[in-house]
Amino acid sequence: MIRISEIQESFRIAFEGLQANKLRSFLTTLGVVIGITFVILMGWFLNGLDAALESTVNLLGTDVMYIDKWSWSGGQNWRKTMQRKNITYQQAMEFCNSVKTAEVSLPEAHKWGTTVKERDRTITGISVIGVPYSYSQLPAGTILYGRFFSQFEDEYSTNVTVLGYGVAKALFPEGDAIGRTIKIGGRTFEIIGVIIKRGTMMMDFVDNQVIIPISTFFGVYGMTGRSISIAVKAGSAEKLDEARAEATGLMRSIRNVPPGQEEDFSINETQTFKEQVETLRLATWGIGIGLTLLSFIVGIIGIMNIMFVSVTERTKEIGIRKSLGAKSSSILTQFLVESASLCLVGALIAFTFCSVVIAIAVRLVPEADFLTPYVPPQLILIAAIVSIIVGILAGIVPAIRASALDPVEALRYES
Amino acid sequence: MSNPLIHIEHIARTYEMGGETVHALRDVSLDIFPNEYVALMGPSGSGKSTLMNILGCLDTPSSGVYTFKGLDVNEMTDDDLAEIRNKEIGFVFQTFNLLPRATALKNIELPLIYSGISSEDRKERAIKALEDVGLGDRMLHRPNELSGGQRQRVAVARALVTKPSIILADEPTGNLDTKTGIEIMKLFQELWSKGNTVILVTHEEDIARHARRIIRIRDGKVESDTINPNPVTSFEIP
Numbered sequence: 044m045i046r047i048s049e050i051q052e053s054f055r056i057a058f059e060g061l062q063a064n065k066l067r068s069f070l071t072t073l074g075v076v077i078g079i080t081f082v083i084l085m086g087w088f089l090n091g092l093d094a095a096l097e098s099t100v101n102l103l104g105t106d107v108m109y110i111d112k113w114s115w116s117g118g119q120n121w122r123k124t125m126q127r128k129n130i131t132y133q134q135a136m137e138f139c140n141s142v143k144t145a146e147v148s149l150p151e152a153h154k155w156g157t158t159v160k161e162r163d164r165t166i167t168g169i170s171v172i173g174v175p176y177s178y179s180q181l182p183a184g185t186i187l188y189g190r191f192f193s194q195f196e197d198e199y200s201t202n203v204t205v206l207g208y209g210v211a212k213a214l215f216p217e218g219d220a221i222g223r224t225i226k227i228g229g230r231t232f233e234i235i236g237v238i239i240k241r242g243t244m245m246m247d248f249v250d251n252q253v254i255i256p257i258s259t260f261f262g263v264y265g266m267t268g269r270s271i272s273i274a275v276k277a278g279s280a281e282k283l284d285e286a287r288a289e290a291t292g293l294m295r296s297i298r299n300v301p302p303g304q305e306e307d308f309s310i311n312e313t314q315t316f317k318e319q320v321e322t323l324r325l326a327t328w329g330i331g332i333g334l335t336l337l338s339f340i341v342g343i344i345g346i347m348n349i350m351f352v353s354v355t356e357r358t359k360e361i362g363i364r365k366s367l368g369a370k371s372s373s374i375l376t377q378f379l380v381e382s383a384s385l386c387l388v389g390a391l392i393a394f395t396f397c398s399v400v401i402a403i404a405v406r407l408v409p410e411a412d413f414l415t416p417y418v419p420p421q422l423i424l425i426a427a428i429v430s431i432i433v434g435i436l437a438g439i440v441p442a443i444r445a446s447a448l449d450p451v452e453a454l455r456y457e458s
Numbered sequence: 459m460s461n462p463l464i465h466i467e468h469i470a471r472t473y474e475m476g477g478e479t480v481h482a483l484r485d486v487s488l489d490i491f492p493n494e495y496v497a498l499m500g501p502s503g504s505g506k507s508t509l510m511n512i513l514g515c516l517d518t519p520s521s522g523v524y525t526f527k528g529l530d531v532n533e534m535t536d537d538d539l540a541e542i543r544n545k546e547i548g549f550v551f552q553t554f555n556l557l558p559r560a561t562a563l564k565n566i567e568l569p570l571i572y573s574g575i576s577s578e579d580r581k582e583r584a585i586k587a588l589e590d591v592g593l594g595d596r597m598l599h600r601p602n603e604l605s606g607g608q609r610q611r612v613a614v615a616r617a618l619v620t621k622p623s624i625i626l627a628d629e630p631t632g633n634l635d636t637k638t639g640i641e642i643m644k645l646f647q648e649l650w651s652k653g654n655t656v657i658l659v660t661h662e663e664d665i666a667r668h669a670r671r672i673i674r675i676r677d678g679k680v681e682s683d684t685i686n687p688n689p690v691t692s693f694e695i696p
């Protein structure tokens with residue numbers, strides 16, 4: 044049993060040692076500082092990634108799926124997908140009129156990478172989406188300010204538009220978009236609403252879009268030669284399986300896919316984003332873990348080395364302590380506390396460093412708003428625990444050597 | 459007579475050195491009773507320190523029997539031995555063996571730390587021990603700020619602070635001038651007269667003459683074990 048008084052003594056000795064050898068302590072902890080820095084930065088990034096994914100998935104709707112010619116994950120054979128026939132507007136409407144399990148289902152027409160003009164300003168890389176008025180019932184159609192277009196405006200191919208958050212912010216930073224006009228496909232549209240901010244980070248494109256009535260869309264861009272997407276809102280995440288099953292069957296029959304043959308369409312879900320993020324996460328882990336392990340190995344070797352020096356320097360002290368009744372376990376604790384403290388100081392330095400780096404990073408890259416401007420609290424705890432474990436790993440062999448010293452031999456030692 | 463504090467029988471201690479066996483102790487038998495004042499005398503290399511280390515449970519004999527307060531030391535684990543050193547033995551060394559970075563008070567507190575005494579009690583007892591050796595005004599001095607005699611007094615205070623059964627002093631005056639040496643001997647005389655058991659290792663006749671019993675060691679064996687008929691009791695500084 045190790046007594047509280049001995050543990051207190053161990054900490055006292057450890058901090059005395061740290062103070063006596065400030066520079067040496069700092070240099071030895073460098074590996075741990077770098078290792079913990081990786082842990083914190085990696086954790087911080089993954090933390091932000093999770094938050095971004097969560098908000099994006101929530102905004103797209105966890106119960107929403109998109110029936111498309113293309114697969115979002117792009118995992119399938121590219122050439123095979125290319126050979127698929129377009130989903131026509133008629134097929135889409137047939138689907139929407141027949142589907143029973145969906146709460147909302149509607150066709151979406153896309154025009155990627157176009158430009159929109161506001162007076163003499165032009166922005167590029169914008170998608171134009173043609174949808175029916177019922178789009179406002181999807182999470183993606185949630186209005187920030189203004190309103191969505193009405194059934195009437197939809198049916199009469201009115202030139203009205205609802206802007207994605209990114210477009211609105213770029214053209215009207217003051218927030219005075221409503222009532223202004225922009226040119227889409229050469230025609231003038233009145234802005235009647237702005238959609239809430241949905242995308243974060245790599246999902247930015249979802250905000251760089253303008254929404255117009257689907258009838259207007261066909262008027263501007265034509266109906267032929269394009270594949271329509273079908274948005275299906277199941278109503279709840281639990282109903283998704285049922286809706287997917289019905290959608291698959293229905294689509295197969297609409298597109299005359301013979302039994303036993305592979306579908307010539309894809310059902311995309313927000314799950315796909317998770318898979319993409321998972322890839323990014325794995326990459327981060329792969330790089331992060333590798334670098335972290337490397338620096339910890341370097342750190343452990345350095346600390347182990349300095350602990351051996353410390354044990355040798357204090358052989359006489361160990362002898363004295365043993366002659367006064369210190370047990371081997373007391374000496375072991377003393378040296379483990381010392382190396383753990385050394386690493387904990389390293390973690391503290393890393394934490395300070397990371398706090399500064401993070402504060403600067405979020406200021407330099409304001410788009411990365413999914414990242415917290417501070418070190419997440421749970422990471423501080425993890426960093427502390429990891430550093431203590433590293434300290435124990437680095438200190439265990441020197442500490443065992445110290446504790447196993449023969450008292451008489453140790454007392455005879457003269458430095 | 460009361461039971462012996464220390465009972466050793468046919469103790470031997472050998473060291474292996476470069477294939478050669480060094481016989482530091484051969485066949486030593488002794489009994490030491492409570493409140494004895496014993497001097498272990500003998501020339502350098504005769505085995506005094508080896509014997510003292512064994513008596514103090516810092517070392518264990520290669521063969522023979524050692525019972526401390528009736529308990530078989532050979533049966534004890536390392537932790538048991540540490541506990542005996544902590545509670546029953548007070549060591550005083552020739553080279554003082556104080557921790558250089560710790561104050562006098564901290565040095566004296568050390569053994570109490572290993573007996574798990576709370577920090578307030580520790581401090582109180584350490585202050586008392588330091589006052590008992592006449593260094594109440596040197597509490598926060600570090601060893602290098604103290605004279606040799608003062609350092610040895612701190613060491614004596616540290617040995618006493620746990621109220622041990624035996625004080626073991628290995629050449630305690632060896633690094634001191636005659637005058638300070640006599641002061642330390644006076645301290646041991648006082649401890650003994652207060653009821654402590656004192657074992658003193660020395661190779662100097664002048665120092666051994668303070669003890670009540672003189673055991674002479676030569677070549678690892680007890681040469682003689684006699685009562686000192688007229689121990690020195692005056693401490694005039696020559």
Ligand SMILES: Nc1ncnc2c1ncn2[C@@H]1O[C@H](COP(=O)(O)OP(=O)(O)O)[C@@H](O)[C@H]1O
Nearest residue numbers: 473475480482501502503504505506507508509
């Ligand atoms: N650790 C050791 N290794 C080898 N020989 C030792 C060791 N310790 C003591 N000795 C030898 O044992 C003998 C007794 O030593 P010691 O007990 O220190 O004598 P004293 O204290 O009487 O001068 C000496 O010959 C010494 O060289």
Ligand SMILES: [Mg+2]
Nearest residue numbers: 506507508628
């Ligand atoms: Mg000796």
